[in-house]
Amino acid sequence: xxxxxxxxxxxxxxxxxxxxxxxxxxxxxxxxxxxxxxxxxxxxxxxxxxxxxxxxxxxxxxxxxxxxxxxxxxxxxxxxxxxxxxxxxxxxxxxxxxxxxxxxxxxxxxx
Amino acid sequence: xxxxxxxxxxxxxxxxxxxxxxxxxxxxxxxxxxxxxxxxxxxxxxxxxxxxxxxxxxxxxxxxxxxxxxxxxxxxxxxxxxxxxxxxxxxxxxxxxxxxxxxxxxxxx
Numbered sequence: 001x002x003x004x005x006x007x008x009x010x011x012x013x014x015x016x017x018x019x020x021x022x023x024x025x026x027x028x029x030x031x032x033x034x035x036x037x038x039x040x041x042x043x044x045x046x047x048x049x050x051x052x053x054x055x056x057x058x059x060x061x062x063x064x065x066x067x068x069x070x071x072x073x074x075x076x077x078x079x080x081x082x083x084x085x086x087x088x089x090x091x092x093x094x095x096x097x098x099x100x101x102x103x104x105x106x107x108x109x110x111x
Numbered sequence: 112x113x114x115x116x117x118x119x120x121x122x123x124x125x126x127x128x129x130x131x132x133x134x135x136x137x138x139x140x141x142x143x144x145x146x147x148x149x150x151x152x153x154x155x156x157x158x159x160x161x162x163x164x165x166x167x168x169x170x171x172x173x174x175x176x177x178x179x180x181x182x183x184x185x186x187x188x189x190x191x192x193x194x195x196x197x198x199x200x201x202x203x204x205x206x207x208x209x210x211x212x213x214x215x216x217x218x219x220x
């Protein structure tokens with residue numbers, strides 16, 4: 001089945017620790033995106049990548065880092081510099097600016 | 112500030128009634144999209160309307176676009192319990208898509 005997967009579904013982190021969220025797609029999409037969603041809010045763009053080995057900051061990139069070494073994979077690292085990391089994180093992929101396909105999300109909680 | 116903003120923020124209607132939600136945006140776009148999100152899940156694409164289109168249908172969904180007013184509406188006809196979700200519009204004023212804060216739709220039995 002084609003699709004986009006995120007793991008883990010739930011993640012707990014102690015303050016001061018870095019944590020990496022996985023995002024994989026087998027849709028052969030060039031573009032991939034990371035969003036953050038807080039309760040009752042819309043999506044805010046963290047980072048996006050339109051091609052392998054290239055990525056751009058979104059609206060709230062501070063405290064996050066990404067890599068795009070393979071077309072299929074776009075992992076997001078939440079660093080200890082992110083002041084309020086508890087949130088729901090969504091990964092998506094697309095062909096340019098058309099329909100985005102979303103993963104099921106990872107809910108990160110900082111203890 | 113948000114490029115796209117949905118209105119109302121929340122909407123409760125009886126099952127079987129029609130639900131209408133609106134999206135306003137600020138700058139020129141190529142496409143406008145609507146997505147649905149069930150609680151705790153990822154978003155699901157519903158429909159894309161291009162800037163040169165005025166109306167589009169997909170099943171029980173009807174989307175309109177008025178580029179002169181920079182607004183769009185999503186109509187869900189004959190609502191069902193399964194339509195309970197948040198609905199987001201997304202616009203493309205630049206090289207990335209921007210989502211609004213969404214309308215939370217609750218279908219009452």
